[in-house]
Amino acid sequence: MTKLKTVSQYKEGLLGKNRAALAQAITLIESQAAKHKHLAQQLMKEIYSHTGKSIRIGFTGVPGAGKSTLINAFGTYLCDQGYRVAVLAIDPSSTVSGGSILGDKTRMEQLAKHPRAFVRPSPSQGTLGGVHRKTREAVLLCEAAGYDVIFIETMGVGQGEGIVKQMVDVFVLLVLTGAGDELQGIKKGILELADLICVNKADGDNRKKAVLTKKEYESVISFLYAHSSSWQPRVLTTSVYETGDLISLWNHILDYKSWLIQNERFEQKRGLQLSSWLQSRIADYLYESFYGKQELRDTLKDVEQRMQKGDITMEEAFETIIHQYKQVNQPIK
Structure with a gap:
């Protein structure tokens, strides 16, 4: 099967029960490439009702x-x-x-x-x-x-x-x-x-x-x-x-x-699955917004060393990191 390129191609392959299309779609949503993320989000919207x-x-x-x-x-x-x-x-x-x-x-x-x-x-x-x-x-x-x-x-x-x-x-x-x-x-x-x-x-x-x-x-x-x-x-x-x-x-x-x-638990369980998914996405985003930034990792390493030497307290270390986090993630006006 040729490599799929558009949302409609992916959707057609999935709804047509094509295993190769499914494999490609999973590869797409697992990709960390920025160009694939938007396409993956659009695909998920298109197939959600199915x-x-x-x-x-x-x-x-x-x-x-x-x-x-x-x-x-x-x-x-x-x-x-x-x-x-x-x-x-x-x-x-x-x-x-x-x-x-x-x-x-x-x-x-x-x-x-x-x-x-x-x-x-x-x-x-x-x-x-x-x-x-x-x-x-x-x-x-x-x-x-x-x-x-x-x-x-x-x-x-x-x-x-x-x-x-x-x-x-x-x-x-x-x-x-x-x-x-x-x-x-x-x-x-x-x-x-x-x-x-x-x-x-x-x-x-x-x-x-x-x-x-x-x-x-x-x-x-x-x-x-x-x-x-x-x-x-x-x-x-x-x-x-x-x-x-x-x-x-x-x-x-x-x-x-x-x-x-x-016992009216099945739909409740599916609802909890969605809530868990949302919370997981938020946790992933926050994790990436911190550990994905080199300057924050450098700050963390620095304050850990200073804290271990007794130069600063735990609270001071925490405040330093959070202050740096807010600066790094501040929206550009």
Whole structure:
């Protein structure tokens, strides 16, 4: 496919469900080039009315929990059932190039080749939450391109799950057997964020251990939600080799979505996603308006050294930096 140049070309390609056009559109919105930013903003305005019809699902888990392998099998199963599945897989960034290191297409080869799927690895670029700054925009582009199930795979537990939770409708936590040791490595807060918990790799001889681990997690969840009338996270066992497990996972996801709708929580959740997005954009802007200016970085380094020597107080250091910040960012009359 030739390189797209205009908003109308991008929009036509997206609404025509063209995967190459979607890939180019995501590259456009991820670009830091000034000439691309305006085009990207115009494109987002044009396609906005065609978004919001998917179910957005986040996956996180401890290292080695098998996130990519499960997404590969689960996504392929859904595609075979007639769904169109998009995967926004977040790789850790190279400290040299800033690009993706792992290359999730190689880990999701079966799904990536499916005609009803789209797999896009993006570098996290050091963003808290293990997601790219433009992941939310990428979700909307995927929806405009007709994908009705969207997975966001994070780098793993400990990467700011709260941020990912604010992007999705359903948040899935993958864990391994041996809950006694496992629970020590998973913070209570992460369990409370999860809507579903999958004891993964429940294969062969590990199946019995997975069932025991499932019961241990159910016991913990029951304790955490003993006095709550809200949704109580479900715990299930999953194996990529068992189609029945994939069916069960999908049914649990649909059950949770139905619960959200019945309790008038779904639209509320989507509204909170938008609020979180706005706050994130403001935070990014403020961060860039400070750390993006060399003179401010120089001032920061200087006052840090003076403060460490005892020449100025913390408050004086702060006031010096803020004064410089206001001068640097003062509008030119």
